[in-house]
Amino acid sequence: MSAAFPQDALQTLLLALADDELMLGHRNAEWTGHAPVLEEDIAFSNIAQDELGHSLLWYTLYQQLTGKEPDAMAFERAWHDFTCCRFVTYPKGDFAYTVVRQYLFDEAEQVRLRAFAHSTYLPIKEAAAKILREEAYHILHSKGLVERLGDATDESHRRMQAAVDVAFPQALGMFEEVEGEQELIAAGVFPGHATLQAEWMRHVVPVLTGATLAVPVKDRAGVYSVQTTPDNGGRRRDHNAHLQQLVDDLQAVYRIAPGARW
Amino acid sequence: MKTIILTEQDIRTELSKITDPEIPVLTLVEMKVIRSVKVADEVVTVVLSPTFVGCPAMEYMKNEIRSRLAALGCKDVRIETTFSPPWSTDMLDEDAKEKLRAFGIAPPPKNDGALEAVLALPVACPFCHSTATHLESAFGPTLCKQIYYCDACRQSFERFKPV
Numbered sequence: 001m002s003a004a005f006p007q008d009a010l011q012t013l014l015l016a017l018a019d020d021e022l023m024l025g026h027r028n029a030e031w032t033g034h035a036p037v038l039e040e041d042i043a044f045s046n047i048a049q050d051e052l053g054h055s056l057l058w059y060t061l062y063q064q065l066t067g068k069e070p071d072a073m074a075f076e077r078a079w080h081d082f083t084c085c086r087f088v089t090y091p092k093g094d095f096a097y098t099v100v101r102q103y104l105f106d107e108a109e110q111v112r113l114r115a116f117a118h119s120t121y122l123p124i125k126e127a128a129a130k131i132l133r134e135e136a137y138h139i140l141h142s143k144g145l146v147e148r149l150g151d152a153t154d155e156s157h158r159r160m161q162a163a164v165d166v167a168f169p170q171a172l173g174m175f176e177e178v179e180g181e182q183e184l185i186a187a188g189v190f191p192g193h194a195t196l197q198a199e200w201m202r203h204v205v206p207v208l209t210g211a212t213l214a215v216p217v218k219d220r221a222g223v224y225s226v227q228t229t230p231d232n233g234g235r236r237r238d239h240n241a242h243l244q245q246l247v248d249d250l251q252a253v254y255r256i257a258p259g260a261r262w
Numbered sequence: 263m264k265t266i267i268l269t270e271q272d273i274r275t276e277l278s279k280i281t282d283p284e285i286p287v288l289t290l291v292e293m294k295v296i297r298s299v300k301v302a303d304e305v306v307t308v309v310l311s312p313t314f315v316g317c318p319a320m321e322y323m324k325n326e327i328r329s330r331l332a333a334l335g336c337k338d339v340r341i342e343t344t345f346s347p348p349w350s351t352d353m354l355d356e357d358a359k360e361k362l363r364a365f366g367i368a369p370p371p372k373n374d375g376a377l378e379a380v381l382a383l384p385v386a387c388p389f390c391h392s393t394a395t396h397l398e399s400a401f402g403p404t405l406c407k408q409i410y411y412c413d414a415c416r417q418s419f420e421r422f423k424p425v
Contacts, residue, residue, distance in 0.1 A: 039399045042409075046401035053316020053405075130348035133425040134314060134405075136377040141400055 005121055005187050009180025011065055012083070013189065014124075015073070016178055016235060018058035019084035022074055023243070024105060025051035026250050030092045040095070047102065047138055054131050061123050075254035079247035085173040085234040089243040096159035097167060099149065103142035104171040104204060109135050111199045112190075120188035143207060150211025157212060164213045172197070172230030179235075198224075268334060273299045273306060276334055280326045283319050284404050287365040290323060294353040297344055305338045306331055311349040314405040314425070350375075351424050363388045368410065368421035380424050387412035388419055395419075 028048035035041035059070035088105070092098050113135065116128035149156045175197035178184075185192045201217065201224040208215050216228040233239070277299070278291040290296050297309040308327055312320050324341050331339045351370035354362075359369035368388045373380040384393040392414035399409040407420045 039401075042399055042403075043401040046405060049316045049318075049405055050314070051316075053314065057315050126345040126348070130312075130315060130345045133348060133350065133375075133377070136425075137400060137423065140378070140381070 005189065006180055006183035007065065009178070009183045010121065010189065011062060012178045012180055013184060014058050014062040014065070016083045016085075018055045018062060018070075018073070019082045020088050020174070021051045021055035021058060022250075023082070023084045023246060024088040024101075025049070025055060026246060027088065027090070027092050028098070028102070031098065036095050043141055044098070044102075047141070050134050050138065054134075057127050057131065061127060064123065071254075075251050076258070077247075079244045080237055080239060082239070082243065082247065083178075083235055083237060084243070085176060086231050086239065086243075087167075087170040087173045087234070089234070089239065089246055090170065091242060093166075094159060094163060096149065096156070096163040099142060099145045100160065100163040100167045101171070102138070103146045103207075104167055105174070106135065106139040106142045107203045107207075108171070108174050108196070108200050110139055111196050111203065115191050115196060115199075118188075119190055124189065146207060146213075147211050150208070150213050160211070161213055164208060164215065168216055169228045170231040172226060172228070173232050173234055175200070176230065176232040176235045201226075268301060268306070268336065270299045270301050272334070273301065273308070273331065273336075276330050277308070277327060280323065280330065283322050284406070285362070285365070285367070287361045288358055290327075292354075292358045292361070294349065295323065304336075305340060306336045307340045307342060309342045309344050311344055313349050317405050349425075351422060362422060366419060367407070368419060370422045370424035373424040377424060385410055385421055387415060387417070389417055390415040 025048045028044045028051065031041060031044040032048070033041065035044055055074070056070055059073050062068065062073065063070060087101070090101075110132075113128040113132040116124050117132075119125040119128070146160070149160050151157055175193040177193055181192055184190060190196075202222070205215050205217055205219070205224050216226065217224040218227055274291065274296075277296055278289045280290045282288050282290065282293055282295075285293075293313065295310055295313060297311045298307075299309075300307040308331075310320075310323070327341060328339055350373075352372050352374065354370070362369040366388050368385050371380055371383060385395050385397075386393050387395050387410075390412060392412055394413040395410050396413065397408065398411045398418060402409045402420055402423075406423055408423055409418060410421050411418045
């Protein structure tokens with residue numbers, strides 16, 4: 001069934017999806033026991049667990065094409081072999097940064113998963129339908145926090161704005177082209193990252209500006225153009241020390257006894 | 263040693279003894295996690311429909327299926343998963359929802375895919391049935407639950423997330 005699709009490009013896309021979910025899942029799990037209030041501790045721990053589950057699903061689709069075990073992909077690869085965007089690798093930072101990052105990521109997931117509903121590649125289409133139902137809870141949560149914290153108090157506004165200033169250029173890195181992207185578009189696997197980014201901006205810009213947060217885009221009658229430099233590189237495996245630290249941390253237990261059954 | 267001939271019904275009967283470890287009042291059959299069972303030439307194929315993708319109980323369920331069917335004499339058990347169609351709480355029948363309620367978990371309302379609209383609806387307390395309740399936390403102790411509080415009987419309770 002998959003023979004009609006560009007194999008290398010399909011594998012590249014699936015790996016990028018899986019790696020993004022794995023890294024953000026781990027970053028979110030760093031809030032377990034440390035969030036500002038108990039409800040957010042529970043929320044980010046749940047969201048982390050969902051994202052790790054979704055990464056497993058994308059790795060399983062990758063395994064169907066390559067035979068490579070999900071655990072091997074997550075725990076045996078060198079940090080500079082991951083193809084996640086840089087955005088998901090940065091430390092959890094201020095809670096405002098976590099909230100803004102999660103919101104920008106959740107909107108990208110919504111746009112991507114809805115586009116996958118039309119994918120010609122059935123495994124992606126079916127996985128997306130499943131994941132989308134769970135993601136409804138994420139976007140409601142992160143969007144609600146952005147709307148409330150954006151203009152709640154002077155301090156919350158200041159911290160949320162600082163988070164947007166840092167996170168927005170990073171978030172654009174989610175839409176960096178993957179190798180073989182044009183073949184995937186031609187095969188109808190997905191509409192391509194440029195299309196997804198444009199759609200994503202139609203969602204995030206009104207929500208952020210509605211929450212009194214300034215966004216580095218120019219608005220020409222609802223068509224937004226970016227006025228900042230995207231933090232690209234991750235898809236080409238051009239990473240920084242933050243990913244190295246994260247991978248060291250998430251592989252630490254596995255490396256004590258590789259292949260052990262728990 | 264005599265050969266044991268197992269029918270699909272035998273397998274289903276055995277699988278209906280396995281309960282969800284986090285919701286011990288519902289079996290995997292009642293949860294609609296077991297999508298289909300096939301027996302062909304001593305090969306038993308069980309197709310599962312995962313509830314929440316990241317649910318750690320899925321591994322436990324698979325192990326339970328393997329060990330129970332092995333104890334029945336099945337030598338070759340294959341477990342497959344399907345997302346077509348994806349598992350949804352709309353698949354639970356009224357009897358299963360009543361069991362959840364009796365166990366103290368508010369059952370998920372029918373959503374027909376319109377989650378946002380359904381999440382805005384009032385939730386009845388599983389203990390006193392009042393709808394004077396409010397959401398305490400959109401996320402709960404497991405991936406499938408949320409936490410509510412009943413203002414009438416002053417009791418917090420869990421609600422199964424509609425998906």
